[in-house]
Amino acid sequence: MKYLSSFAFAVLFCAVADFAYASDGHELPWGNFALRMLNVAIFLGILWYAGGRLVKTFLANHQAQVKEELESAKALRQKxxxxxxxxxxxxxxVENECAKLFEDGKKQAEAIKSAIISDAEKQAERIIEQAKLAAEQDVHNEVQKIKAQMAEEIVAQMEKEIVSRLDKDGHNALIEKSLSKVVFS
Incomplete structure (x- = not known):
């Protein structure tokens, strides 16, 4: 049965070749066709006998190699x-770790933000306190200037008044009296 398909193929091939020869106007020589078929069958038999074992061995080895490669491929696929x-x-x-790091980063950022705001509020309080102190100092300085100016004005006013009340003799007497008190003390 195995060889029947090969034989049928050979017969069909030879028949097609003979029919092509016959179509040129020649008559079909059946005896020649039979001898050719026998020749092909003998040739195929020799090929099969000489190379059949090699072909079988090659195909068996190739089949074993393909099976090994398939098993290797399955193992590689599983791996x-x-x-x-x-x-x-x-x-x-890694995604979970990134999410955790992101949350930690948010918490740290909030803590840093709170610390910065707290520091800013403290600095603002210090600046306000310093501004109050500077304003108080400026007020005190201005009050002192005004007092000094008022004192000068009062002294100048009193001097004018005293000078206007004292005449030249009264003034000389007052100077002498003041000098005598200073000398005797």
């Missing part, structure tokens, strides 16, 4: 799937 699952687990853990 790749395992590595993929490990990589996906690592990716999920």
């Amino acid at each position: 790749a799937e395992h590595n993929l699952s490990i990589a996906e687990d690592k990716l999920r853990s």
